[in-house]
Amino acid sequence: MALIVQKYGGTSVGDVDRIKNVARRVKETRDAGNQVIVVVSARSGVTNDLIARARALNPMPDEREMDMLLTVGEQETIALTAMALHALDVPAVSRTGAQAGILTDPEHTRARITSISGGDVKAQLDAGKVVILAGFQGQSADGQITTLGRGGSDLSAIAIAAALKADLCQICTDVDGVYTADPRLVPNATKLDEISYEEMLELASSGSKVMQNRAVEFAQKFNVIFEVRSSFNNNPGTIVKEEAASMEDVVVSGVALDKNQAKIVASDLPDRPGTAAKLFKALADANISVDMIVQNIGRDGKANMTFTVPREDIYRAEKVVTESFPDEASGKLFEANDIAKVSVVGVGMRSHSGVAAKLFDALAVASINIQLVSTSEIKISVGIDPKDAEEATRVVHTAFGLGQ
Amino acid sequence: MALIVQKYGGTSVGDVDRIKNVARRVKETRDAGNQVIVVVSARSGVTNDLIARARALNPMPDEREMDMLLTVGEQETIALTAMALHALDVPAVSRTGAQAGILTDPEHTRARITSISGGDVKAQLDAGKVVILAGFQGQSADGQITTLGRGGSDLSAIAIAAALKADLCQICTDVDGVYTADPRLVPNATKLDEISYEEMLELASSGSKVMQNRAVEFAQKFNVIFEVRSSFNNNPGTIVKEEAASMEDVVVSGVALDKNQAKIVASDLPDRPGTAAKLFKALADANISVDMIVQNIGRDGKANMTFTVPREDIYRAEKVVTESFPDEASGKLFEANDIAKVSVVGVGMRSHSGVAAKLFDALAVASINIQLVSTSEIKISVGIDPKDAEEATRVVHTAFGLGQ
Numbered sequence: 001m002a003l004i005v006q007k008y009g010g011t012s013v014g015d016v017d018r019i020k021n022v023a024r025r026v027k028e029t030r031d032a033g034n035q036v037i038v039v040v041s042a043r044s045g046v047t048n049d050l051i052a053r054a055r056a057l058n059p060m061p062d063e064r065e066m067d068m069l070l071t072v073g074e075q076e077t078i079a080l081t082a083m084a085l086h087a088l089d090v091p092a093v094s095r096t097g098a099q100a101g102i103l104t105d106p107e108h109t110r111a112r113i114t115s116i117s118g119g120d121v122k123a124q125l126d127a128g129k130v131v132i133l134a135g136f137q138g139q140s141a142d143g144q145i146t147t148l149g150r151g152g153s154d155l156s157a158i159a160i161a162a163a164l165k166a167d168l169c170q171i172c173t174d175v176d177g178v179y180t181a182d183p184r185l186v187p188n189a190t191k192l193d194e195i196s197y198e199e200m201l202e203l204a205s206s207g208s209k210v211m212q213n214r215a216v217e218f219a220q221k222f223n224v225i226f227e228v229r230s231s232f233n234n235n236p237g238t239i240v241k242e243e244a245a246s247m248e249d250v251v252v253s254g255v256a257l258d259k260n261q262a263k264i265v266a267s268d269l270p271d272r273p274g275t276a277a278k279l280f281k282a283l284a285d286a287n288i289s290v291d292m293i294v295q296n297i298g299r300d301g302k303a304n305m306t307f308t309v310p311r312e313d314i315y316r317a318e319k320v321v322t323e324s325f326p327d328e329a330s331g332k333l334f335e336a337n338d339i340a341k342v343s344v345v346g347v348g349m350r351s352h353s354g355v356a357a358k359l360f361d362a363l364a365v366a367s368i369n370i371q372l373v374s375t376s377e378i379k380i381s382v383g384i385d386p387k388d389a390e391e392a393t394r395v396v397h398t399a400f401g402l403g404q
Numbered sequence: 405m406a407l408i409v410q411k412y413g414g415t416s417v418g419d420v421d422r423i424k425n426v427a428r429r430v431k432e433t434r435d436a437g438n439q440v441i442v443v444v445s446a447r448s449g450v451t452n453d454l455i456a457r458a459r460a461l462n463p464m465p466d467e468r469e470m471d472m473l474l475t476v477g478e479q480e481t482i483a484l485t486a487m488a489l490h491a492l493d494v495p496a497v498s499r500t501g502a503q504a505g506i507l508t509d510p511e512h513t514r515a516r517i518t519s520i521s522g523g524d525v526k527a528q529l530d531a532g533k534v535v536i537l538a539g540f541q542g543q544s545a546d547g548q549i550t551t552l553g554r555g556g557s558d559l560s561a562i563a564i565a566a567a568l569k570a571d572l573c574q575i576c577t578d579v580d581g582v583y584t585a586d587p588r589l590v591p592n593a594t595k596l597d598e599i600s601y602e603e604m605l606e607l608a609s610s611g612s613k614v615m616q617n618r619a620v621e622f623a624q625k626f627n628v629i630f631e632v633r634s635s636f637n638n639n640p641g642t643i644v645k646e647e648a649a650s651m652e653d654v655v656v657s658g659v660a661l662d663k664n665q666a667k668i669v670a671s672d673l674p675d676r677p678g679t680a681a682k683l684f685k686a687l688a689d690a691n692i693s694v695d696m697i698v699q700n701i702g703r704d705g706k707a708n709m710t711f712t713v714p715r716e717d718i719y720r721a722e723k724v725v726t727e728s729f730p731d732e733a734s735g736k737l738f739e740a741n742d743i744a745k746v747s748v749v750g751v752g753m754r755s756h757s758g759v760a761a762k763l764f765d766a767l768a769v770a771s772i773n774i775q776l777v778s779t780s781e782i783k784i785s786v787g788i789d790p791k792d793a794e795e796a797t798r799v800v801h802t803a804f805g806l807g808q
Binding site: 016019020050053054056057058059061062064065066068069071072073075076078079080082083084086087093094096099143145 | 420
């Protein structure tokens with residue numbers, strides 16, 4: 001008998017009909033002779049409603065109370081899902097994060113899992129029950145309710161799969177798996193049968209919003225093989241696992257697009273050692289996530305620094321830059337404009353050359369200007385004008401032969 | 405420094421503006437130099453929405469999962485109330501029933517409190533914080549979330565007041581206190597300054613829906629003096645406490661009306677010892693609450709039994725009666741019709757005679773026919789046609805000189 005963890009996100013449990021659908025799928029999995037743990041998120045929309053009420057009462061709600069508030073979303077779903085399973089004569093019982101012994105540090109709204117005892121989950125499974133676990137939530141050592149941050153339900157699923165040594169962890173969502181590009185932009189994008197953790201991480205940080213990175217990192221760390229698949233059909237999804245030798249045959253696995261970036265140019269900075277460190281330390285202290293960085297050549301004793309940040313952080317970034325260099329504030333210190341980031345990702349890049357050249361050539365042929373370039377071992381990203389973003393994704397996808 | 409427990413019901417925390425109102429009132433109470441525990445219910449409507457979703461998934465939802473589901477209502481409110489207090493610069497922290505150490509038996513949906521440790525509530529109060537406690541909920545010894553049944557938030561407030569030896573417990577609601585009659589029916593009804601636990605109990609069971617009986621019984625048992633008052637103004641409310649000698653000067657404290665009763669006549673029952681016991685044991689086993697009972701004179705070896713039940717239990721009662729007396733099922737075994745119950749309540753009745761005569765006379769003058777009578781030490785109830793219910797309430801209220 002195999003132990004399968006299935007995670008269903010907010011869209012998959014969005015209303016009573018969808019919860020019934022989840023219950024049917026869980027029943028099928030159990031009827032096939034498996035033990036099943038179901039991890040669910042809040043119904044889509046619930047979390048936003050709760051946040052809206054919180055902000056109407058307090059523009060800066062306390063993080064501990066925010067966790068107390070938001071965890072009701074998942075608690076509602078686990079109870080409803082248990083009831084839906086009972087209606088199908090499937091024995092089932094719900095468990096909050098605390099009840100399943102998901103212990104975290106006390107960092108409210110972004111807690112990290114410190115240990116998982118599993119509570120009585122294993123005993124309930126062995127008694128023949130499906131266990132429905134509230135995603136996103138845990139409990140700190142002193143009994144406070146904590147949450148794991150955005151995408152936390154994926155993390156809950158991976159973590160319980162690791163703790164209970166599940167045979168399979170299925171992340172059921174509203175897409176069929178991980179694609180070579182966003183099928184809404186690139187109609188002939190193909191679903192990948194498998195992908196490495198690292199590629200998955202690079203795709204996510206490059207704008208493919210299938211899963212948040214923390215869950216993938218956790219899976220990589222504890223070697224949890226998981227499958228991204230649809231909640232609405234039975235097509236096989238994409239298996240995410242440790243890199244296999246065969247994966248290197250594929251130079252580029254996918255093309256990702258992130259349209260939510262801003263390019264910031266900090267000009268006329270002092271051209272001396274420590275300037276970059278000071279700038280990026282200040283941004284890090286402000287919890288602003290910097291992605292691409294280019295230092296331009298200094299001139300007249302001044303340096304220019306170009307970098308990208310999530311678009312919503314522009315104003316906070318400006319504050320950090322001007323406060324960090326008060327002496328330069330009179331100069332042309334800060335300039336920001338929207339940018340799109342197109343990335344090609346693939347573990348095969350490590351052993352194949354010419355990927356950058358092929359990427360630049362494809363964009364040149366399409367007359368798309370490159371403003372910024374950054375590279376990692378398995379990724380090359382270019383920053384371009386947002387108006388060119390979708391065309392760039394398509395031409396790059398074609399150039400690397402990723403279409404069907 | 406006094407410790408005050410304030411309970412606010414669902415209407416009082418119905419939306420963000422009302423939660424802000426509660427926060428202002430709590431701040432005033434604290435600014436006056438008191439420690440404050442706030443007990444809140446789910447926002448009005450939330451519980452019904454949750455129940456509707458549950459029933460859409462499962463007509464007979466599991467009681468444990470129902471508790472898991474419904475407790476999210478109060479958990480939402482405690483977090484929002486804490487945020488509203490923070491916005492007024494009042495230090496505050498929320499606690500679930502489990503976190504406040506409200507231990508119950510494992511009877512889901514109707515759990516009884518077995519002990520209250522208070523968790524760290526006292527420590528938080530001593531640290532200068534307002535503590536916001538989720539009403540209605542507790543935790544069983546094995547860590548399951550339980551609920552206290554209808555009106556459970558009142559019980560939570562009384563119980564925490566008893567456990568922490570609060571100086572005052574205020575049940576803040578949408579009425580100004582306990583009235584001599586429902587002011588919507590009897591415009592000149594007056595607010596009572598004080599009332600005994602027993603009168604409060606009889607009024608509640610006679611249809612005055614100010615508070616559920618369990619909370620009042622608990623208050624009586626632990627001698628918790630509490631005040632029923634408005635959430636929306638600062639008028640003094642009604643103090644509910646142990647009977648005082650002076651209370652007996654008032655023969656009748658109030659008139660209550662329950663329009664939600666059905667009169668059932670079980671005819672042609674065997675006229676022998678044990679018939680009544682068999683009938684009412686079967687109804688009790690079915691958890692049907694029987695109120696007034698009259699046994700008519702037997703004839704031809706047959707007995708008639710007349711009793712009242714809540715109107716929603718008519719069909720279940722019919723099933724119980726016909727199944728209990730299968731041999732009589734061919735006769736005119738079961739007949740039900742709607743009835744209204746008008747009751748006069750007062751501890752002074754114990755030492756005053758003529759109350760029943762005055763009640764019957766007032767109804768006779770108004771040509772209202774009495775179908776059924778029942779009495780207790782401090783209450784006389786009559787069952788009448790529902791069409792006469794409101795007029796009966798008014799004439800009785802006037803007859804006992806309760807108007808302003």
